[in-house]
Amino acid sequence: MSQLAQLIPYLTPYEKPFYFIILGVLFIPSILLSLNGKRMMWYQNFLTIFFLWISFGGPNSKQGLALIAYMIWQTLLTAIYFKYRQKDNKSSVFYLAVLLNLLPMFIIKLSPFFGSQSILAFLGYSYLTFKSVQVVMEIRDGILKEFNIKYYIQFLIFFPTISSGPIDRYRRFLKDYLNPPDKEKYVELLQKGIHYIFLGLLYKFIIGYVLGSQLLPTVQGFALGGTAPVLGTIGYMYVYSFYLFFDFAGYSLFAVGTSYLLGYETPMNFNKPFISPNIKEFWNRWHITLSFWFRDYVYMRLMFTLLKKKVFKSRVVASNVGYFGLFLLMGLWHGLTWYYIVYGIYHALLICINDAWLRYKKKHKDKLPSNRWTHALAIFITFNAVCFSFLIFSGFLDTLIKQFILV
Amino acid sequence: MTLKKKIFFAVGPFAVAALFIVALLYSPLEFIKEPSEKKVHEAASSMSVNVLKGSEIKREAMESGKYLPFFGSSELSRVNPFHPSVLAKKYDRSYEPFLLGAPGTQSLTHFFMLNSVKKPLENKKVVFIISPQWFVKKGVSDPMYSLFYSPIETYEWLVDLDETDQTDQYIAGRLLEFESVKSDTQLKKMLLKVKNGEELSKADRRKAYYKYKRLKNEDLLFGQIGIVSKNKRIDKQATYLPNQYNFNELDALAYKIGQEKTNNNPFEISNGFYSNRIMPMKGKLKDSQKKFNYISSPEYADFEAFLELLAKNNIDAMFVIPPVNKLWSDYTGLSTEMLDDFSKKINYQLTSQGFNNIVDFTDKRGEKYFMEDTIHIGWRGWLEMDTQLQEFLKSDSKPDYKMNPELFFSKEWQTEQYK
Numbered sequence: 001m002s003q004l005a006q007l008i009p010y011l012t013p014y015e016k017p018f019y020f021i022i023l024g025v026l027f028i029p030s031i032l033l034s035l036n037g038k039r040m041m042w043y044q045n046f047l048t049i050f051f052l053w054i055s056f057g058g059p060n061s062k063q064g065l066a067l068i069a070y071m072i073w074q075t076l077l078t079a080i081y082f083k084y085r086q087k088d089n090k091s092s093v094f095y096l097a098v099l100l101n102l103l104p105m106f107i108i109k110l111s112p113f114f115g116s117q118s119i120l121a122f123l124g125y126s127y128l129t130f131k132s133v134q135v136v137m138e139i140r141d142g143i144l145k146e147f148n149i150k151y152y153i154q155f156l157i158f159f160p161t162i163s164s165g166p167i168d169r170y171r172r173f174l175k176d177y178l179n180p181p182d183k184e185k186y187v188e189l190l191q192k193g194i195h196y197i198f199l200g201l202l203y204k205f206i207i208g209y210v211l212g213s214q215l216l217p218t219v220q221g222f223a224l225g226g227t228a229p230v231l232g233t234i235g236y237m238y239v240y241s242f243y244l245f246f247d248f249a250g251y252s253l254f255a256v257g258t259s260y261l262l263g264y265e266t267p268m269n270f271n272k273p274f275i276s277p278n279i280k281e282f283w284n285r286w287h288i289t290l291s292f293w294f295r296d297y298v299y300m301r302l303m304f305t306l307l308k309k310k311v312f313k314s315r316v317v318a319s320n321v322g323y324f325g326l327f328l329l330m331g332l333w334h335g336l337t338w339y340y341i342v343y344g345i346y347h348a349l350l351i352c353i354n355d356a357w358l359r360y361k362k363k364h365k366d367k368l369p370s371n372r373w374t375h376a377l378a379i380f381i382t383f384n385a386v387c388f389s390f391l392i393f394s395g396f397l398d399t400l401i402k403q404f405i406l407v
Numbered sequence: 408m409t410l411k412k413k414i415f416f417a418v419g420p421f422a423v424a425a426l427f428i429v430a431l432l433y434s435p436l437e438f439i440k441e442p443s444e445k446k447v448h449e450a451a452s453s454m455s456v457n458v459l460k461g462s463e464i465k466r467e468a469m470e471s472g473k474y475l476p477f478f479g480s481s482e483l484s485r486v487n488p489f490h491p492s493v494l495a496k497k498y499d500r501s502y503e504p505f506l507l508g509a510p511g512t513q514s515l516t517h518f519f520m521l522n523s524v525k526k527p528l529e530n531k532k533v534v535f536i537i538s539p540q541w542f543v544k545k546g547v548s549d550p551m552y553s554l555f556y557s558p559i560e561t562y563e564w565l566v567d568l569d570e571t572d573q574t575d576q577y578i579a580g581r582l583l584e585f586e587s588v589k590s591d592t593q594l595k596k597m598l599l600k601v602k603n604g605e606e607l608s609k610a611d612r613r614k615a616y617y618k619y620k621r622l623k624n625e626d627l628l629f630g631q632i633g634i635v636s637k638n639k640r641i642d643k644q645a646t647y648l649p650n651q652y653n654f655n656e657l658d659a660l661a662y663k664i665g666q667e668k669t670n671n672n673p674f675e676i677s678n679g680f681y682s683n684r685i686m687p688m689k690g691k692l693k694d695s696q697k698k699f700n701y702i703s704s705p706e707y708a709d710f711e712a713f714l715e716l717l718a719k720n721n722i723d724a725m726f727v728i729p730p731v732n733k734l735w736s737d738y739t740g741l742s743t744e745m746l747d748d749f750s751k752k753i754n755y756q757l758t759s760q761g762f763n764n765i766v767d768f769t770d771k772r773g774e775k776y777f778m779e780d781t782i783h784i785g786w787r788g789w790l791e792m793d794t795q796l797q798e799f800l801k802s803d804s805k806p807d808y809k810m811n812p813e814l815f816f817s818k819e820w821q822t823e824q825y826k
Binding site: 011214218226398403404 | 635782
């Protein structure tokens with residue numbers, strides 16, 4: 001057994017090309033079954049356990065324990081809330097359930113302030129939190145009439161998306177879980193899945209790698225080495241933006257492609273974000289599952305409350321407040337540092353400005369030109385505004401400032 | 408198209424590409440020439456990230472025997488007529504400085520840099536400039552360490568480990584504190600073993616070796632990108648110097664140049680630095696450094712690891728401790744007693760283990776035009792250092808080290824003041 005343990009390559013999801021070699025080999029039985037329109041649940045469970053083991057075992061076994069503890073906590077909490085909700089529906093209990101659901105995440109996010117990494121932390125905890133909060137909210141809304149613990153656990157620990165999304169929805173996942181694709185459908189999924197994985201390899205391991213490991217340190221060196229602080233920082237801004245896209249989009253393609261091979265149509269996360277002509281469009285194309293999650297579970301609910309209770313007279317003010325709430329929360333979710341918070345505020349500002357501009361455009365339709373050139377200009381402005389937001393997001397300015405004041 | 412055909416067309420081009428990449432990254436790259444002499448000469452003064460992180464160019468330089476390594480950080484980028492590279496060029500010294508450092512490099516980065524060139528440096532001499540500013544409460548920051556983090560040098564160190572000793576255990580534990588290291592699960596697994604004093608298995612070593620080989624090829628392919636040499640600047644600065652070396656004459660010149668270059672502020676800080684770095688924050692900096700403390704820091708142990716490496720390879724080193732400009736520290740409230748305590752502590756760590764070539768400039772804080780700005784050695788400082796350096800290079804005394812890792816890796820030493 002210890003001999004065997006020696007051979008297990010511990011890897012976080014999609015960490016290296018080698019992960020795909022293991023994936024390719026172990027998926028063969030499952031693919032052959034699916035091509036015959038079948039799905040063996042026991043084999044999928046074996047795959048889940050195996051791939052979670054190589055990611056959360058060995059050198060990461062502390063995270064593995066944290067994951068198990070987290071799962072127990074969320075499952076119990078959700079089950080209890082479901083039972084309660086069938087009998088009663090107090091707002092206060094709902095808020096408490098959400099708060100308890102978010103508690104592990106709060107503790108983990110706050111732990112750096114108390115000196116160290118929390119023992120509750122594991123790779124992907126915030127993505128699991130998105131999935132589980134969503135379930136609590138749908139129970140509250142009465143959309144979920146049934147709650148099956150087994151399904152719920154399968155939904156949370158679905159391994160292709162466990163560490164960084166895309167963030168699936170419970171009901172969508174359940175549909176695929178309970179209805180395996182037929183032969184015809186699966187051939188299509190298999191083709192797409194393979195294509196996505198290969199595109200992901202190009203994105204993450206070739207383009208993203210060259211950008212991140214070769215180009216990024218070089219421009220960073222120019223900026224921090226005093227050779228060319230301003231130019232270096234501008235260079236860093238663009239290189240980092242592209243690196244972030246190729247790395248994360250590549251990663252998301254892996255997750256989606258791997259899901260397809262198992263017969264699950266996990267939603268896409270990116271759709272050519274850099275051709276967005278305005279910032280709203282950008283958020284519909286960048287980290288899509290996160291934006292939509294925030295739209296459905298934060299912004300809409302907040303707006304509903306604000307308008308129902310008539311907090312603000314004007315819809316415009318209400319929606320602007322809603323945007324600030326949403327993006328501030330999103331910034332905070334990334335981490336409790338000044339640059340994530342500024343990143344959130346900056347995006348909220350961009351969206352509000354964009355809204356104001358659209359209102360202005362509506363009024364002055366006849367006076368404003370609209371052609372290929374204005375469209376190109378819109379893309380150019382949006383792209384640069386977004387790249388600047390990523391410069392804030394990267395934390396590089398923090399490093400730069402810290403170095404600058406050390407005199 | 409049948410499914411088989413479809414899959415074949417999806418996988419085919421990719422398989423060809425994959426084979427090509429594997430061949431490129433794992434093959435013995437004999438067809439790529441080693442870095443040329445010209446390239447090495449350019450790299451020596453560049454302080455470029457790729458040079459510091461890579462291994463080919465450094466190894467080539469040290470094997471040639473023409474270069475004297477200067478380990479340091481931001482002060483190395485202060486190229487004025489008295490910078491070591493300028494003096495070496497102008498006065499036809501027997502060595503050319505190879506600058507191993509950049510703003511943000513600290514002992515841990517230096518440890519890996521030295522480790523990758525320890526063989527050609529055996530029984531040779533090196534220069535090491537210690538910045539008191541490294542010795543802050545948390546030591547080197549994560550983003551800074553990550554910028555200079557060199558996978559190739561880290562794997563090289565792992566591949567070469569035979570018997571893990573206290574230094575290796577310490578280094579492994581320390582590496583596990585950085586994000587860029589932790590994201591490599593295979594490396595994390597091996598480091599955990601080394602940290603706990605366990606043997607690496609055959610499989611571990613084989614994996615590490617393959618990874619190292621791949622990184623080495625990558626270094627050959629990409630390691631020479633983005634090198635911006637300072638040689639033009641060095642040549643230009645050399646023209647301001649008289650053709651014959653004469654200390655008194657040069658010192659007077661350094662005084663004069665220092666005076667001219669620092670006339671827009673009352674701190675004897677070079678004009679450019681003052682207007683770019685101080686003016687934007689003027690007023691905010693007054694009394695801003697009262698609480699600064701360089702006495703308690705993991706850097707002391709990181710530094711010890713570097714010393715251990717010197718001792719193991721019988722390398723003789725000259726250590727330089729730069730002062731902090733007194734006019735400036737009076738303004739910011741940085742405690743000179745604390746700086747004196749720092750000097751005492753680091754001196755003890757050095758001399759008690761047999762490192763006796765120490766150029767401690769701590770008490771030169773008030774010297775005119777010794778510094779170029781707030782914390783960086785300048786005109787007269789460089790010249791003074793050069794004089795000491797010539798002595799050091801001439802002397803043929805052999806180092807005799809008596810290492811004391813028990814004490815200097817201990818938490819107590821890292822955190823307590825030396826009385």
